[in-house]
Amino acid sequence: NAGVTQTPKFQVLKTGQSMTLQCAQDMNHEYMSWYRQDPGMGLRLIHYSVGAGITDQGEVPNGYNVSRSTTEDFPLRLLSAAPSQTSVYFCASSRTLNQPQHFGDGTRLSIL
Amino acid sequence: EDQVTQSPEALRLQEGESSSLNCSYTVSGLRGLFWYRQDPGKGPEFLFTLYSAGEEKEKERLKATLTKKESFLHITAPKPEDSATYLCAVQGSQGNLIFGKGTKLSVKP
Numbered sequence: 001n002a003g004v005t006q007t008p009k010f011q012v013l014k015t016g017q018s019m020t021l022q023c024a025q026d027m028n029h030e031y032m033s034w035y036r037q038d039p040g041m042g043l044r045l046i047h048y049s050v051g052a053g054i055t056d057q058g059e060v061p062n063g064y065n066v067s068r069s070t071t072e073d074f075p076l077r078l079l080s081a082a083p084s085q086t087s088v089y090f091c092a093s094s095r096t097l098n099q100p101q102h103f104g105d106g107t108r109l110s111i112l
Numbered sequence: 113e114d115q116v117t118q119s120p121e122a123l124r125l126q127e128g129e130s131s132s133l134n135c136s137y138t139v140s141g142l143r144g145l146f147w148y149r150q151d152p153g154k155g156p157e158f159l160f161t162l163y164s165a166g167e168e169k170e171k172e173r174l175k176a177t178l179t180k181k182e183s184f185l186h187i188t189a190p191k192p193e194d195s196a197t198y199l200c201a202v203q204g205s206q207g208n209l210i211f212g213k214g215t216k217l218s219v220k221p
Contacts, residue, residue, distance in 0.1 A: 004155075033208070042116065042211035043156070043199070058208060090155050097207045100146060103155030 002026050006091050006104035013081045013111045021076040021107050023091030031094045032074040033101065036060065036087040043090065049074055050097060081111045114139045114204045118212035125190055125219050133185040133215045135200030145183050146209065147176050148199040156199055159185075190219045 007022045025032065033048035045058030049068040063085060065077040074093075078085060088108050092101035117136045125131055137145065144163050148156035160169040162178040169176050173194065175186040185198055197216045201209040 035211075040213065042213045043201075043209075044211075045208050048208060092155075098143060098203070100158040100161055101209070102158065103148075105153070105155045 004091055004093055004102050004104035006089075006107050008107060009105070010108045011110070013078075013109065015081060015083060015111060017081050019078050019081065021078075021089055021091075021109070023074045023076065023104060024072050025074075025091075025093040025102070026072065027093060027095075027102065028071060029093035029095050029102075030071070031097050031099070031101070032068065033058070033092050034064070034066065034074070034076045035090045035092065037090060037106075038087050046076065046089075078109075083111050085109065086111045114202065114206070114210045116200055116202055116210050116212035118198075118200050118215050120215060121213070122216045123218070125187075125217070127191055127219055127221050128189045130186070130188045130190070132187070133198055133217070135183040135185070135212055136181060137183070137200075137202045137210075138181075139202045139204035139210070141205030143203040143205070143207070145178055146201045146203070147183070147185055148201065150197045150199055150214070159198075187217070190217075192219050192221050195219045 004025045030051045034046040035043040047066040049055045088106045090106045092103045094101040115138045119134045147159040150156045160176040165180045197214045199214045201211045
């Protein structure tokens, strides 16, 4: 089992560019989420999904979009990248909202 | 407002020197408290879930305990491979996880 797979692992963008961070899980988990991790701060929830076709906002959703067309995939889109979005992004999944989440190894994103 | 505070921010131990990490929380309707381990360049790895005050869970040299206001992660006779950042998270009535900033543990041989 691959678990939670995130691509790319590293990315450098220019301000104003858009991109999509990919997240896929092969555990048939219903709940998926995106976090960002910044130095000196805890993981913060960006968006989450409790199942295919259902998404909702977390603590820091501005500047990001998500969709969930399949159980396996949960991509995160940066609409117009800003330096404040420089961060490490983690995708996680769990069988349900109340189960422990499994994390991917992250995408390290730098925006110049 | 749901909140999680971890202390200390960093902890240096000698191999074999036991200690504890603290996670204090305020949350409306605790549904669960989670401990994760995070190695550099990796995603968090699940360790324990605690659901009610008085509950304890153990795994090798780690033991997690829970009260109504805080949780402790006790590390007994640590080894260098226990070096990592340990994250605490709570799940309140809203359902999503609120993470603390973590404790960075270094164990020297």
